[in-house]
Amino acid sequence: MEAGHGARSVVICIAALAAILVLSPAVLAVALGVIIAQDRDACPAVWTVPALLLSVLFPAHTFVLLALLPVLFWSSLVRRRDGACPSIMSTLAVSLIWHAPLAVPAELVAGLGGAVCGLVGWSVLGAVRPGNLGLLRPVLLMVLVVAALAESLAVCARIALEALLLDLALLVLAAALGRRFPVLAVLRLPFPPLPGLVVLWLGVHAALGMAAGVEGWSVLGVVVALLLGLLSLSDILEVGRLFFLRREIVSGASVLLLGAGSLLAPALVFGLTSPVLHAMGGEWVWPVWSIGAGDGAHLLLPAFILTGAGIWIVLVRPWRVMGGVVQAASLLVPALGKLLTIGDGLFDEAPSLNWTLRRVIAGGRLRLRGLRNVRAPVLPDLRQGAVGLWLVLLGLVLAVLGVMT
Amino acid sequence: MIAHEIGMILLAMLEALFQLGLLLVLAPVIGWCLDDLPFLLAGRSVGPVRFRLLQAGRFWKTLFRAPLGGRTALALMAGILTLLCLPAVTTGSVFSSLADPLVIGLVVLLGRGFVGQSLLPGEAGRFIPAVLLLCLTEALIALAAPGTDGLGGLCAMLHIEPEPGLEGALAACALALGIACPPLRAQDVTGMLSGIRDRQEREAARSIADVLNCGWLLLLSDLALPVSVGLAQGGVQGWWLGLLALVGRLALTVAVAVGLRLMAQERSARLTALFAGVALLLALAGRFGT
Numbered sequence: 076m077e078a079g080h081g082a083r084s085v086v087i088c089i090a091a092l093a094a095i096l097v098l099s100p101a102v103l104a105v106a107l108g109v110i111i112a113q114d115r116d117a118c119p120a121v122w123t124v125p126a127l128l129l130s131v132l133f134p135a136h137t138f139v140l141l142a143l144l145p146v147l148f149w150s151s152l153v154r155r156r157d158g159a160c161p162s163i164m165s166t167l168a169v170s171l172i173w174h175a176p177l178a179v180p181a182e183l184v185a186g187l188g189g190a191v192c193g194l195v196g197w198s199v200l201g202a203v204r205p206g207n208l209g210l211l212r213p214v215l216l217m218v219l220v221v222a223a224l225a226e227s228l229a230v231c232a233r234i235a236l237e238a239l240l241l242d243l244a245l246l247v248l249a250a251a252l253g254r255r256f257p258v259l260a261v262l263r264l265p266f267p268p269l270p271g272l273v274v275l276w277l278g279v280h281a282a283l284g285m286a287a288g289v290e291g292w293s294v295l296g297v298v299v300a301l302l303l304g305l306l307s308l309s310d311i312l313e314v315g316r317l318f319f320l321r322r323e324i325v326s327g328a329s330v331l332l333l334g335a336g337s338l339l340a341p342a343l344v345f346g347l348t349s350p351v352l353h354a355m356g357g358e359w360v361w362p363v364w365s366i367g368a369g370d371g372a373h374l375l376l377p378a379f380i381l382t383g384a385g386i387w388i389v390l391v392r393p394w395r396v397m398g399g400v401v402q403a404a405s406l407l408v409p410a411l412g413k414l415l416t417i418g419d420g421l422f423d424e425a426p427s428l429n430w431t432l433r434r435v436i437a438g439g440r441l442r443l444r445g446l447r448n449v450r451a452p453v454l455p456d457l458r459q460g461a462v463g464l465w466l467v468l469l470g471l472v473l474a475v476l477g478v479m480t
Numbered sequence: 481m482i483a484h485e486i487g488m489i490l491l492a493m494l495e496a497l498f499q500l501g502l503l504l505v506l507a508p509v510i511g512w513c514l515d516d517l518p519f520l521l522a523g524r525s526v527g528p529v530r531f532r533l534l535q536a537g538r539f540w541k542t543l544f545r546a547p548l549g550g551r552t553a554l555a556l557m558a559g560i561l562t563l564l565c566l567p568a569v570t571t572g573s574v575f576s577s578l579a580d581p582l583v584i585g586l587v588v589l590l591g592r593g594f595v596g597q598s599l600l601p602g603e604a605g606r607f608i609p610a611v612l613l614l615c616l617t618e619a620l621i622a623l624a625a626p627g628t629d630g631l632g633g634l635c636a637m638l639h640i641e642p643e644p645g646l647e648g649a650l651a652a653c654a655l656a657l658g659i660a661c662p663p664l665r666a667q668d669v670t671g672m673l674s675g676i677r678d679r680q681e682r683e684a685a686r687s688i689a690d691v692l693n694c695g696w697l698l699l700l701s702d703l704a705l706p707v708s709v710g711l712a713q714g715g716v717q718g719w720w721l722g723l724l725a726l727v728g729r730l731a732l733t734v735a736v737a738v739g740l741r742l743m744a745q746e747r748s749a750r751l752t753a754l755f756a757g758v759a760l761l762l763a764l765a766g767r768f769g770t
Contacts, residue, residue: 265611267587276582279615283622293767297619297760304615308608371627372580379578382564387557392547406550407594414593417604466757473764 083113084160091163095170100134107167111146116156118149135175141186143171148210152194155206162250165210166243169217180222184295187215188302195305202425204316208309209263212274213242215302219281220355222292230369231284233356237345237366238277240352241270244344257321258329260314261411262337265307268380269333270340273366278303280368287370308418315415327405334404338380341366489574496564496573503563503694506730508536510697511690513734515666518742532690539687542680551594552681556688558591562695566702567632569722572712576632581621581703584631585614585657588696592664595689596672602747609752610661616756617653617703620763624649631702635709645766647707649759654704656755658737662746663693701733 087110094106104127111117126142133139145153147168151161172178191208198205216239223232242263249260263271279300286296318325342363345352353359360367366374393399428436509529516526548556565578578584589610593599600606621634624646628634638647669689673682702709708729710722740746 265586266590267583272583272586275615276580276618279582279618280622283619283626286619286623287626293623293764296623297616300615300619301612304612308611368622370622371633372622372629373577374580374583375578379561379583382575382578383557383561386560387553390543390548390553390556391550395547403550403553407554410551410554410594410597413597413599414590417593417599417607420601421604462754466754466761469761473761473768 087113087160087163091167094167098174100131103134103171104128104131107143107146110163110167114150116150116154118146118153122146135177137175137178137182137186140171140175140178140183144168144186144190144214148206151210152206152208155204160250161207161210162243162246165213165246168214169239169243172214172217172221176221176225178221180218180225181291181295183218184215184299184302187211187218188298191302191305195309198422200425202422204312204422205309207313209306209313210246212278212303212306213239213246215299215306216242216278216281219278219285219299222289223281223285224355226285226289228284228288229355229357231281231288233352233360234277234284234367234369235281236352236355237362238274238281240348241277241341241344242274245270245274245340253317256329257317258325258333259336260317261333262340263310264314264415265310268376268383269337270344271307271310273341273374273376275303275307276374277366277368280370280372284368284370311415312418315412315418318412318415325408327401327403327408330404330407331400334380334384338377341376492572492574495569496575499568499573500560500563503568503698504536504540504691505533507690507694508532508687510694510730510734511686514663514693514737514741517734517738521738521742535683536687536690539684542684548684549681551597552684552688555591555594555685556691558587558594559688559691559695562588562591563691563698566695566698567635567709568698568702568726570710570712570714570719571632571635577630579631579702580618581631581699582614582618584695584699585610585617588692588699589661591688591692591695595664595669595685595692597675598672600668600671605747606661609749610657613653613657613660613752613756616759617650617657620646620649620653620759624763624766631706635702635706636711638707639711642707643766645762649763649766650706651704652755652759652762654700655736656752656759657703658700658733659740659746659748659755660752661696662740663696663737664689665741697730697733697737701729704733705729 090106090109094103094110097103097106107130108123108127111123117123122142123146126139126146130139130143147164148161150156151164172183191211194205194208216235219235220232220239223229223235245263249263252259262269263274265271265275282296282299282303285292285299342361345363346361349359349361364375364377366376368374388400391399391403393403396402509532512529512532519526547553562584564573565575565584567573567576567579589607593603621628624643625634625637628637666686669686673685676682676685705725708722708725710718710725714722745751
């Protein structure tokens, strides 16, 4: 069993390396096929085989990329299992988009947004928890990088790349060491001192940097920002599930290490990847004290963490007892676990539609049936929705204005 | 020259400490307004503000004698950090460069999660729209005023170059936030404290909830009326004006929060979506209209 597992991991790693490093579409398709074949819950062959064939015939087209996304993320998002290395699938998707200069970023964003909304809506209606939607965030950030490079906004591309690298580093770290140190998953949460917040903040600012720099991206940038927020919220669900499984292992010392890690992790990741950031942004940067967003905003994360930690220590005054800090920090664990259960009730039962909505649905069905033998038309009473109509009309006018300018 | 620099930094630190002290004194008053003002308006008898202030005073006195537990300390830390960082009187305090709306909003939401042992029923219904609205706010600021650094930079920029589209959008965002995630009420805190028997701990949690409410309302008022924050270079007169504007702004926000509660419009998904849409439209109109 162990040997089989190890051999499978080696095969997956070699195939992933081949898929990332070799630029030929045929090799890529074969490597992807090998990786998919290792997974029991993989995407059905009805979809996989045509998608891989299309990726060989029309490499780097938008629709091919969108068709390959279900192939990569089927087991973790649709089957909701921790399949074969979800973080590798994320990395693969990122490299696929990086190697596809022909793809249209706006269509990719629309596809990703539709996929996320569809998955969330499906889990709400089906009363099951969604899978690890956070895996899609590196893909979204890579789309931003590609779009910014296409518009030659080097700084914006660098900011999106910083967020992408930090996110991927957190994903891989949690996947590699998650069995022994389950606390590492907490680093991805979007709460203030943790690096997950840096990812969200940088991502929002990169999206809006695109919106400020490129005309057509105003609405799209806001949509990307909201999508990033939604993905961060789904991270809370996922981390809450992991945390619930291994709550007893988490000790006070590991909470303190987590604090130190959130102080150092962004600086460490940005330092290690500064050659990549240099190649993308054109200047050497190593944001340690203040993380810039490229549009003038700065996140003074260490100042924030140190001020907060100072206040906390003064309030707790741990020097009175031996090991007081660890004891006080261990009190945070159950509260954090409780906070992470915040979204549990959402997916417990399918929403019961209220009577107004049921009446609308039933009325619509009746009206559709009645269309066949219409004699005297009766207008439906839609006075309640007048505000929505005005908003839609205003939005149309503004969209026209936006297209004209 | 160096002495002048040091003097300026000391002044900025003094201002931050003054702002913290003032808001901590105002917190129980705001808590009283949120809890008891609706009853007072309905003609019922309520306890005077004095009791609330005395309760807060007792809390701070015990804080000097005995340390807090880790969880409550984290909640209070979130409240104090919020009150320190947000621009209140002027933008000249030391910490005002840390005031990013998304970060500060998430700090307050984190602190709310740590006040009691159990979560409120339906807390997810406040938390999720609040996080999405905070993302929208951050996005609208970056869209309509690129180049500003947090709330402090935004206030300074709006003094120099007024931008009605952005101000209207931010006011709508603040209103949507206030509707989607209202401040904690007394009965909410009671619900959160269901597992705690110790009387002192319960009173501490109530005072901490007051501090967090004050931070949340200050964030909303800063978003709604950013021009009313004074500038750092405003001099003595500007500082007094900023102080007056702070009190007026907070009073207005409290009045709106109480009004929303009296009219039973809190946590209405339709209104939240309406104001978020209005904010987006106003910001886009401001961007395309110019």
